[in-house]
Amino acid sequence: MNKLRKLGWSSTNEDQDTQLMARVTTVQKNSYRISDGEMEFLAHVSGKFLNDAGSSLDFPAIGDWVEVKKLRDEGKAVINRVLPRKSRFIRQAAGEVTEAQIVAANIDTVLIVNSLNHDLNVRRIERYILSTYESGAMPVVVLTKKDECTQREVDQAISQVEEVAIGVPIIAISSVSGEGMVDLLEHLPIGRTAALLGSSGVGKSTLVNTLLSSEVQETKGIRESDSRGRHTTTHREMFMLPNGALIIDTPGMRELQLWQGESAIDTTFQDVEQFTDKCRFTDCKHETEPGCGVKAAIGNGELTKDRFQSYVKLQRELAYEKRKQDQKAKLNEKNRWKQVSKDLRSKYKYNR
Ligand SMILES: Nc1nc2c(ncn2[C@@H]2O[C@H](COP(=O)(O)OP(=O)(O)OP(=O)(O)O)[C@@H](O)[C@H]2O)c(=O)[nH]1
Numbered sequence: 413m414n415k416l417r418k419l420g421w422s423s424t425n426e427d428q429d430t431q432l433m434a435r436v437t438t439v440q441k442n443s444y445r446i447s448d449g450e451m452e453f454l455a456h457v458s459g460k461f462l463n464d465a466g467s468s469l470d471f472p473a474i475g476d477w478v479e480v481k482k483l484r485d486e487g488k489a490v491i492n493r494v495l496p497r498k499s500r501f502i503r504q505a506a507g508e509v510t511e512a513q514i515v516a517a518n519i520d521t522v523l524i525v526n527s528l529n530h531d532l533n534v535r536r537i538e539r540y541i542l543s544t545y546e547s548g549a550m551p552v553v554v555l556t557k558k559d560e561c562t563q564r565e566v567d568q569a570i571s572q573v574e575e576v577a578i579g580v581p582i583i584a585i586s587s588v589s590g591e592g593m594v595d596l597l598e599h600l601p602i603g604r605t606a607a608l609l610g611s612s613g614v615g616k617s618t619l620v621n622t623l624l625s626s627e628v629q630e631t632k633g634i635r636e637s638d639s640r641g642r643h644t645t646t647h648r649e650m651f652m653l654p655n656g657a658l659i660i661d662t663p664g665m666r667e668l669q670l671w672q673g674e675s676a677i678d679t680t681f682q683d684v685e686q687f688t689d690k691c692r693f694t695d696c697k698h699e700t701e702p703g704c705g706v707k708a709a710i711g712n713g714e715l716t717k718d719r720f721q722s723y724v725k726l727q728r729e730l731a732y733e734k735r736k737q738d739q740k741a742k743l744n745e746k747n748r749w750k751q752v753s754k755d756l757r758s759k760y761k762y763n764r
Pocket residue numbers: 556557558559560585586587588589610611612613614615616617618619666
């Protein structure tokens with residue numbers, strides 16, 4: 413029981429048989445790393461699970477609590493059930509190929525990370541706050557790189573953010589000087605699970621390292637019982653802080669920023685889009701085409717080049733993410749069917 417608490421097990425599901433419970437710490441291609449707070453297992457879903465699963469949302473995600481059958485000697489486990497989720501982040505389907513996917517589950521607190529020194533994007537923060545509430549988690553806005561700003565700049569940024577983050581804690585920190593870390597840790601108590609959300613370069617990895625560094629050896633907590641020392645090279649996505657809080661830092665959450673950017677691109681780049689609407693050709697690349705509304709707007713000073721460039725950049729990132737996602741989805745689907753048919757084959761053998 414206590415070992416599960418360490419992993420964030422909460423009293424709301426105390427009627428479960430805790431001997432069978434474990435938490436998903438990493439999702440691999442067709443398998444999962446799970447921990448019961450004492451030992452780590454390589455886990456697969458059971459054949460029945462596969463047969464019963466209606467959609468990809470039914471499959472385990474990082475942060476999920478699962479009911480398992482443990483094969484201690486082998487360090488393996490079979491997942492029979494995913495427990496109801498307290499919160500969940502979903503990456504929405506794009507096109508027909510990609511199905512909605514769970515990115516992470518049972519997150520209590522989302523740290524919405526933004527950098528103070530450049531690019532403080534209030535609209536983006538607003539969007540992240542909304543999706544955090546939608547997921548069932550609570551947001552905390554973290555403004556990084558305080559050491560690079562004057563107090564006046566910090567105050568200004570905070571009051572800007574306050575306008576879209578009513579009732580949301582806003583904490584300015586510096587991973588360099590350590591300022592604000594104590595305030596931040598107040599939102600990360602023992603057994604609480606937090607995840608990081610924020611654009612590239614705002615300092616997410618640095619923040620995790622800073623939070624971990626006070627007693628680095630304790631970060632092994634979740635994985636240390638891997639007696640044979642295998643699988644230790646797996647990319648670590650769930651960390652325990654020295655104070656007992658859990659941090660999920662998964663690429664899935666990092667990609668989420670772009671997926672959400674997509675639906676919000678219209679509102680964020682309305683100023684640009686009013687000009688693309690004027691282009692003569694609907695598939696105008698805004699390069700050398702005649703009758704380009706964007707070129708005209710840049711020419712007469714209604715639109716700045718910089719603004720247009722960041723619009724192009726975001727669109728490019730989105731297109732790239734989408735391609736990557738579609739490819740991954742195809743692969744997943746293929747692997748899943750491979751697994752299903754393997755499963756059927758083994759059942760068939762067994763029945764004879
Ligand atoms: N001055 C200052 N620099 C920081 C701080 N935190 C991070 N940085 C720097 O900002 C840069 C980006 O930091 P990362 O932690 O890699 O950013 P990230 O959000 O993890 O970026 P991705 O991995 O691309 O998502 C690095 O050069 C860090 O050294 C801070 O508090 N102060």
